[in-house]
Amino acid sequence: MIDKVEQQRSGSDEARLPAGAKPLVYRQFLWTRITHWTWAIAMFFLLLSGLQIFNAHPTLYIGNQSGFGFSNEVLAIGSQDTPAGPVGFTRVLGKSFNTTGVLGLSAVDNTPTERGFPSWATIPSYQDLGTGRVVHFFFAWILVITFVGWLIGGLINGHLGRDLIPRGRDLRNLPRDVSDHLKFRFHHTRDYNTLQKLAYGGVLFVVLPLIILTGLTMSPGIDAAVPHLADILGGRQTARTIHFCMMLLLVGFFVVHMLMVIAAGPLNELRSIVTGWYRIDPPSQPAGAPEQEI
Incomplete structure (x- = not known):
């Protein structure tokens, strides 16, 4: 309800702006912001504790x-x-x-x-497999619960269908989006561009589910309850390798994501993901121009 009221207010405020002014619109739902920062914290501890576990047999x-x-x-x-x-x-x-x-x-x-991996890249910094597993499993369940909650919230508030599913127009705009990103030519609109939809969709619907599934496959309890899960993924060792590769993809996504935030204007981007409000280009901007990264 709060999100809907804020969206309506941003639309009316935009209509009253003088020509050429940059409107401030409500772009990120509260639930999207909460899950975003929960994921960020969980991923930090999962990465460093996961490297601790990996060090036991690298x-x-x-x-x-x-x-x-x-x-x-x-x-x-x-x-x-x-x-x-x-x-x-x-x-x-x-x-x-x-x-x-x-x-x-x-x-x-x-x-x-x-x-x-070196000591600065693991939790704890010294070799301690038991503590690493405790930390890893705790934040793994935080990740799973948040992911399920995000899916439910995204279906309810329309975030999934509106912002993450590429449409025909998005695919037609893909060459232009790639060209603009390579030239660091960023624009601000309310909607995600094609590259954002593909990147976020790939992480949320491919990488994260594979990380969760392969993580469950390596759990002795899940392995005993669902013994055929490992076979579906090509074996326990294959599941461990897939888990590691998905981690590398997530790290790569994070690096690119942060570079785009810096290049596109960090203050506006941080305001969007902290408060939900985002300053877009003036309404006179040509229709269909790709928006700035978030």
């Missing part, structure tokens, strides 16, 4: 099993002794890269230590 495989008798490794992070001393490495599909100081071998109390 190798990924395809299939159901792993070990010396199998050749199904796709990623390994570790260290090895060389004539020049210990060296950290990252091996991807059989090809090794020297990652000393960051991955495989990093400083702990000024001492080179074999460790998948």
